[in-house]
Amino acid sequence: MAPFLVMPTVGCCIPVSTLPDASGGAIVITKPVGQGPLARNLPDDVKVIQDALNQVVVNGEAGGPIPFLVVDGIKGPKTQAAIIDFQRVQVKIPNPDGVVEPGKQTILRLDQIVTPKNKFDLNAKLALALPLARTALAAAVRNITTVITAGPGFSLTADDRLNRHFRLDSLSPAEQSSARVTLFETFSEMALVINQPDLFGMFGAIEAFDVDPSNAKIALTRPQGVFEPAVIDGGDNPARHIRLGFGFFAPTVTPNFGAFILLHELSHFTGRRDGESIDDHGRGWFNDTFIVPLSAEKRLLNADSYAGFAFECLTESPVKPPFVTTAPGGLGGAR
Numbered sequence: 001m002a003p004f005l006v007m008p009t010v011g012c013c014i015p016v017s018t019l020p021d022a023s024g025g026a027i028v029i030t031k032p033v034g035q036g037p038l039a040r041n042l043p044d045d046v047k048v049i050q051d052a053l054n055q056v057v058v059n060g061e062a063g064g065p066i067p068f069l070v071v072d073g074i075k076g077p078k079t080q081a082a083i084i085d086f087q088r089v090q091v092k093i094p095n096p097d098g099v100v101e102p103g104k105q106t107i108l109r110l111d112q113i114v115t116p117k118n119k120f121d122l123n124a125k126l127a128l129a130l131p132l133a134r135t136a137l138a139a140a141v142r143n144i145t146t147v148i149t150a151g152p153g154f155s156l157t158a159d160d161r162l163n164r165h166f167r168l169d170s171l172s173p174a175e176q177s178s179a180r181v182t183l184f185e186t187f188s189e190m191a192l193v194i195n196q197p198d199l200f201g202m203f204g205a206i207e208a209f210d211v212d213p214s215n216a217k218i219a220l221t222r223p224q225g226v227f228e229p230a231v232i233d234g235g236d237n238p239a240r241h242i243r244l245g246f247g248f249f250a251p252t253v254t255p256n257f258g259a260f261i262l263l264h265e266l267s268h269f270t271g272r273r274d275g276e277s278i279d280d281h282g283r284g285w286f287n288d289t290f291i292v293p294l295s296a297e298k299r300l301l302n303a304d305s306y307a308g309f310a311f312e313c314l315t316e317s318p319v320k321p322p323f324v325t326t327a328p329g330g331l332g333g334a335r
């Protein structure tokens with residue numbers, strides 16, 4: 001089965017085979033985590049603390065780990081240092097003991113910061129980002145339609161956008177014309193998912209999304225998840241939603257940033273119209289370090305190239321938005 005792609009706050013989507021536990025609610029550990037004679041460091045407890053410490057960063061509070069801890073259930077030196085930092089900065093302990101005990105002040109403070117998000121929070125955030133994503137996709141389709149119907153040279157702006165984001169000008173005329181049709185079909189399909197979700201058997205655009213209340217990452221999407229069955233094992237199939245984690249709810253995720261994230265995830269979620277998966281060959285804007293070397297072929301399979309093109313069609317500005325960061329493709333960009 002295809003893995004989910006998880007979007008961390010920094011870097012590329014990382015493939016994971018299992019979904020994080022989305023039970024949410026209070027932070028609960030069974031035995032102490034950290035250092036000293038009390039610490040047991042049971043893997044599940046360590047994971048809970050690692051995930052919670054990451055969410056401190058996502059929520060914009062001081063004292064969380066940068067870069068994020070790997071949530072692997074192993075209490076290594078980075079996790080230990082993060083516990084001590086958090087105690088010093090957030091619990092105001094002058095000489096931190098470096099251990100998180102059930103029901104004690106460190107975990108209570110963690111709990112206070114890491115407020116679980118719910119569907120209501122998700123809908124409020126989507127209410128601002130989703131209309132922008134819709135407008136961006138409509139503008140993208142219009143740009144491509146202009147070039148297809150009137151031919152290259154009719155709209156220099158539309159040509160220029162396609163060339164900068166997808167390097168169509170590096171292809172032969174026949175390849176260019178086929179790439180434009182593929183782009184037209186792919187952007188149209190991404191737009192259909194949020195404009196006419198009933199065509200995909202969904203009751204509304206919101207159904208394409210789900211909240212992942214205990215996940216510090218921004219988003220999780222299974223490639224071509226829109227074609228997964230709606231029901232699996234008698235229940236809702238999580239693969240059929242773009243799942244938005246804590247990262248999506250951070251104050252730094254403005255409506256524009258939110259729209260960019262939705263565009264990126266929608267490209268994974270639908271895939272390319274010819275059946276190819278859209279992956280992360282590089283993160284960033286068309287003129288960023290990790291995008292510049294990508295060939296037209298790679299860009300036509302690259303999520304941020306789709307998000308960047310549609311976003312520029314929305315704003316009509318080729319200037320890189322402040323929230324777009326560059327990172328290498330694949331696992332190299334993961335933290």
Ligand SMILES: [Zn+2]
Pocket residue numbers: 005007012013264268279280303
């Ligand atoms: Zn991605």
